[in-house]
Amino acid sequence: MIADAFSPRSLAPAGAVRVQWLGTAGFAVEHAGTVVLVDPYVTRASLRRCLLDRLVPDAAAIARHAPRADAIIAGHTHFDHALDIPEIALRTGATVFGSRSAAALCRAAGVPAARVRDVERAPGGEPVVAEVGPFELRFLPSAHSRLLLGRVPFPGDITDCDEIPLRAERYRCGAVFAVDIRVAGRHIVHLGSAELVEAGLDRKEPDLLLLCVAGWTASQGFPERVARAVSPRAVLFSHWDNFFLPMDRPAIALPAMQGERLAERLGRASRDVRMGVLPLLGEVWI
Known part of the structure; x- marks a missing residue:
C-alpha cells in the first residue's frame, strides 16, 4: 500500500488522544475513558456472503x-460502514449519530429512539454539532466517490428495512458526512469516502486526517482538493484493505488502490504533511 507506517505514539509522544484503526473506514477515538467509534465494521463478511446471503453482524x-x-x-450507510452499528449500540448503550438511513437501520434493530440522532441538516442550515463527554462532533456534508462506472454504488436512502438482516445491496448509501472531531485540544477529520465537499471543510487544518483511499481515482483532482480544503498536518490512510478477509488476517491492499500514487500527489500538494498507514487494530496517539 504505502511504505511508511505510523508507530504507536509516533505523532505525539505524550499524546492524550488514542486513535485505533478498526479496518475499512472504521476508527475508535478515545480520550479520558470516552470512546467514539466512526464507521466501525469488524464483521468483515466474505465476498461470497456479500453476494449470496443476508448479512448478519458477527457478535x-x-x-x-x-x-x-x-x-x-455512521459516515454513510453502505454495509461496510453501517452493518455493525446497531449491534454495537445495543451492546454498549452508545448513542448513534447518522443519516435518516442510519436511524432507520437502528430502529429496525431495536435501538431505543432516545439513543439515535439524525444529523442530516435542513438545506442551507448549519451543520449539526453534538457533545459526547469531552468530544465535540460536527457533521459536515460530504459525498461518495463515483467509483462504480462513474456512479455511486447503491445510491439512495434506506427507508424500508423491517425485514433485517438485509442483503448487501439493501444498504443504500444515504446522506454522506465528513466528521470534524475536537477533543483535548486536538482536531481530527474523518473522510469515509474518497470524495469531498470543499465548502464545508474550509481549510480546517486538522492534526490528523483519516482519509479513505477506496475509489479515489474516480474523484477528479482528489489529492489536490484534499490538500486545499483540509490542509492536514498528518494523514492516516484507510479503506485500502481487503475487507472481505477476517480481522485475524493481516491487512492486504485491494487491487487498484494506487496508494503510492495518491501519497505522492498529496505530498506534492501539501506542505510537510506526514502520511502513513496502520496494521489492523494498530493505533497512534495525538
Missing part, C-alpha cells in the same frame, strides 16, 4: 474488537 468479532463505545458515527 464475537464485535465483542472482541468494539467492546466499548459512548458514541457511534
Whole structure:
C-alpha cells in the first residue's frame, strides 16, 4: 500500500488522544475513558456472503474488537460502514449519530429512539454539532466517490428495512458526512469516502486526517482538493484493505488502490504533511 507506517505514539509522544484503526473506514477515538467509534465494521463478511446471503453482524468479532463505545458515527450507510452499528449500540448503550438511513437501520434493530440522532441538516442550515463527554462532533456534508462506472454504488436512502438482516445491496448509501472531531485540544477529520465537499471543510487544518483511499481515482483532482480544503498536518490512510478477509488476517491492499500514487500527489500538494498507514487494530496517539 504505502511504505511508511505510523508507530504507536509516533505523532505525539505524550499524546492524550488514542486513535485505533478498526479496518475499512472504521476508527475508535478515545480520550479520558470516552470512546467514539466512526464507521466501525469488524464483521468483515466474505465476498461470497456479500453476494449470496443476508448479512448478519458477527457478535464475537464485535465483542472482541468494539467492546466499548459512548458514541457511534455512521459516515454513510453502505454495509461496510453501517452493518455493525446497531449491534454495537445495543451492546454498549452508545448513542448513534447518522443519516435518516442510519436511524432507520437502528430502529429496525431495536435501538431505543432516545439513543439515535439524525444529523442530516435542513438545506442551507448549519451543520449539526453534538457533545459526547469531552468530544465535540460536527457533521459536515460530504459525498461518495463515483467509483462504480462513474456512479455511486447503491445510491439512495434506506427507508424500508423491517425485514433485517438485509442483503448487501439493501444498504443504500444515504446522506454522506465528513466528521470534524475536537477533543483535548486536538482536531481530527474523518473522510469515509474518497470524495469531498470543499465548502464545508474550509481549510480546517486538522492534526490528523483519516482519509479513505477506496475509489479515489474516480474523484477528479482528489489529492489536490484534499490538500486545499483540509490542509492536514498528518494523514492516516484507510479503506485500502481487503475487507472481505477476517480481522485475524493481516491487512492486504485491494487491487487498484494506487496508494503510492495518491501519497505522492498529496505530498506534492501539501506542505510537510506526514502520511502513513496502520496494521489492523494498530493505533497512534495525538
